Amino acid sequence: MENWRRSSYSGEGDGNNCVEIATTPTRTVVRDSKAPARAPLTFQAPAFARFLVGLKES
Template sequence: MTVPRNWRKSSYSGDGDGDNCVEVAPTPTHTAVRDSKAPARATLTFPTPAFTSFLEALKAHPRH
């Protein structure tokens, strides 16, 4: 798998507690997820179609 270098945080991170968030980095075939407070620690990696389905499910059932 390609090592991701394009990590990004959610726009909801904001100031203050913005570090209490996850970061994602897409590669051509997978999406990596890591804890923004501990970026050097382990990451979770998902096949892109599975991660896309996960995001679509979250968007379909928003929690306010």
């Protein structure tokens, strides 16, 4: 899983003020765009989808 995507809200300049995500059918991995070598956070895909729904509703 190396297909990292960066948010369109990644900030001014070099665009490194955001998170990046990579997905598979079963999980979503999140990492800091300023420190991509650090350990990422891994979520089960359904849990991450519910998280995104909650963000959009708030």
